[in-house]
Amino acid sequence: MISYKKFDDQQPADYTLTELTTVQYPFFTHGIHPMRQESITCSERKMLIEEKKFETRRQMKYGSGHHPNSKTLLNVSNTYETEINRFQRIVDYESEKWAENMNQGIIKEPKVSTSDQYLRKPSLPLLNASSTSPLTVEQAIRLLTQPIPSQINVNTTEIVKEIKEWLGSSSYTNKFFASNILNIKEKNLTNIFAQKRDFNSLRNTKETFIKMYNWLEMSEDIRTEMLKMDLYEYESPLQDENDKSLGFLMIRMYNTLIFSEHPKKIIRQDPAIMTAERIDELMNQPVAYMSTKKVTSDIKEWLARTRTTRKWFAESKESTSRQNLRQPSQSSMDSFTSLPLCIASSPSSMTVEQAIRLLTQPIPSQINVNTSEIVKEIKEWLGSSSYTNKYFASNILNIKGNHLTNIFAQPRDFNSLRNTKETFVKMYNWLEMSEDVRTEMLKMNLYEYESPLQDENETPKKIIRQNPATMTAERISELMNQPVAYMSTKKVTSDIKMWMAKTRTTRKWFATNIMGRAKRTLVINLNYPKEWNELTRGKEIYVRLYNWMRMSEEERQDIMRFYGAENVEEQESEVEESKSLDDILKELRRQFSECNKQ
């Protein structure tokens, strides 16, 4: 057993590079490694078997009319095996470049422009195919599964939105689209539609998002063509029969050609100069797309072959890189919030919610907000427009005219602002907008449905606390289920989260006892609040959250005590320290502003 204890012990280099040189791909021997069979996903299998048909056709076209037979295939595999030996089973997972290289002189293929692959122009032969000849199944699947260029910041929310829009405008059902194009169950698609995802954190569903992304990139002609096809008809039979068949050989070959591209030569450096940085660099090279099943399968094989323990491997390498892999999730979450700007750039269909979201969009933290400059520019804009200050104040900023006059008159330090920070955020965003968007927004009545909650923030309506002893289930139900015409779900959920943090109420307790929902459900609603107008049956939980925030703290404590909360006494003493509901609300607003700032 070789020691793997430290990176400094350069033995491991023999495993990452040298050791691998001795390994042959089992695909191209007659004894096929059984483990490898499991490394192909269903869709990959599908692609491969379809590729077989494709290759046959291409052989006919480019191979002087001679049919491929087992000998031809063997030649292909031998050639490939040579390559494999040369590159020594270090498999690269990025693209199809190698396939193209390999195809020169081996498998003649209609020219697939791999260089264009990264330009996100749907690989062109397929476009042509739609006009000149019918799209083949393998072309269709390749189009669908084409990797998304790494420089693209995949916004799953936007993809979902656009797919929904497309489905809405088409005559096809979600179910048909799910099964015939995405190769998933309809319920799964429903979940994908309902639950926001961070693309980089996805595992199995990443493939679905890739397909949806590519779908949106296609022309309507190609889509129509594809919808007529039965892309996944061979899905299940393949599971059983592939072992000894010719098809299986093709599968193996094509899998490697397509999914395991030419390894970029990682030149082995002198082991003595292996540094943490070098390791980091090697381990964290960006990857645009991979077959995760294949990678994990290969890793398992490698672990077995090199007798590396999972524990050692996990702790020494993967554990460190794992943290890094988690990083992108935040940035892509941020992209959700920046999205409305894009939507609003075509103001024709702007909704009140979009407008408000545009206005209240947090100012990026790197921006040094100059309030004087904002005031100056807003004044200039008002001067040049036909709108009065009062109109602008009430219709865009949702403040009173005299408040705006004060803001104009008194210099402010943005970071010290509390309630007025929101106004400056709105003014900042206003200045960032195009005149078209502004015009559109000025025509709207943004605050007509302003919720009582927000009014209460200004002058909280005192909810008279009844005698705690009289708190009953009926009273609670009455308080919690008061009808609500409109609310800013984002604000409510944000307030609730702050309140929970402040009172140290757990999600589990609150969800079970107050909301009457599972913790999971509450967490989803808190973290991914839907816009009020998008909600249908799901409004109930938001109504309860809203009404919860609407109550006085004493009322909340009474209810919590009613449900037997253990820490109500502590919370109560905490509450007693605060002076009034007014202060609580002010504090919440301040924290909310802080939140926005960050």
Place this chain on the structure above:
DNA sequence: AATAGCTGCAGGGTTACGTC
């Protein structure tokens, strides 16, 4: 080490809606 919180995934249950 224990606990809390978050998330992907999958599936059950309910509601909405269209068709007969």
Place this chain on the structure above:
DNA sequence: GACGTAACCCTGCAGCTATT
């Protein structure tokens, strides 16, 4: 009204990270 289907909501589980 009965029925089937689509869409939506809710939840459990498992695995992960962060915090205490």
